[in-house]
Amino acid sequence: MPDTMSSEAAQAVMPALREAIREAASLALPHFRPGEQTRARIWSKAGGSPVTEADVAVDAFLKVRLSQIVPAAAWLSEETRDDSGRLGADLVWIVDPIDGTRAFLSGHPDWSIAVGLLSAGQPVVGIVHAPASGHFYEAVAGAGARRDDVPIAVSACTDLPGARVTGPKPMIERLARGLTREGVEPDFVRIDRVPSLALRVARVAEGAIDVGLVSSDARDWDLAAADLILREAGGSVCDLAGRRTVYNRNNPVHGELVAVSEGLLAPVIAALTA
Incomplete structure (x- = not known):
């Protein structure tokens, strides 16, 4: 695959990407307890923000799977040490294995797995999966946005009063x-x-x-x-x-x-x- 990505190539990776994210969610969900504190191991990163064993497991899984889907892509993730080699790469995976870790560990449903792919510095693929609700938000550049395979659009609101x-x-x-x-x-x-x-x-x-x-x-x-x-x-x-x-x-x-x-x-x- 070339080091830049056409819309057609981006569309082609979507089935494998969706499946990888579903599998990643299956690693996190056993640690999520709706309305209750997780039983997953928790520790603090530099700066004091929490990380759980679920964050680490999802990150490690996605690094392997996404590297198989687009081998040419570099990697940037919340839970992986940054590699400056990404700065010279035309394709880069941008990953948050669990976005909203505090929600995850406290039993709040609004946490997600977020995966984007940059081509020449701009996102060309994006998926945000909310495992607690099962919703998939996704987009390919130039092809519109969808939730659970149904097209979505921003509201028609143009005035702040009432927004x-x-x-x-x-x-x-x-x-x-x-x-x-x-x-x-x-x-x-x-x-x-x-x-x-x-x-x-x-x-x-x-x-x-x-x-x-x-x-x-x-x-x-x-x-x-x-x-x-x-x-x-x-x-x-x-x-x-x-x-x-x-x-x-x-x-x-x-x-x-x-x-x-x-x-x-x-x-x-x-x-x-x-």
Whole structure:
């Protein structure tokens, strides 16, 4: 397979990719206890964030399977030591074996497995699987976005009053203050924060949420797969200058971002930066 990927080639890897992610989910689900603390082994990484034996098992499994599906692709994952060789690669797997680990270990259903494939620095394949609900969100660049094989699209909402907003509380409060400064009543609907960032973005893509706010320090693996799904559904993940997110940089860490439809991008950014 060449080191760049056509839409046809991307479509061709999807069946094997779906099957690999289903198998990966089967490794995690026995450790997930709905509404209860996991019995999986837990330890803390540098910086204090938790990791479980399920994260590690899923990561190791996917590294082998995805390398078989696209052997030319480099690798970037939350649970694997970074290899700078990815910076010179045209194809890169971007993987979060369990996005929303704290939700997973506490029995909250909103955790996911997120897998994206970059070609020439842009996502061309993205899957976000929510094993607790069984939902599959997916996209191939240029081919639209789907949930469980049904096409999805962002909501038609273009005004912040009445919009459904989720994300970190400080950003939601800034959004409200910005609207007030603009003379607009901040009467948007506050939706409980979705612990998995990939799922938060995917729910904007399916129109269940209008605005997804993202605080600083998100990583490529939190975003790349879901960002493609959102792009194909009529939105994008952008910074507060309206620029689309760039992936596979030397430091894969991002500042504050918004996940919105194209129709809401300008008013959201204006309110956040007012």
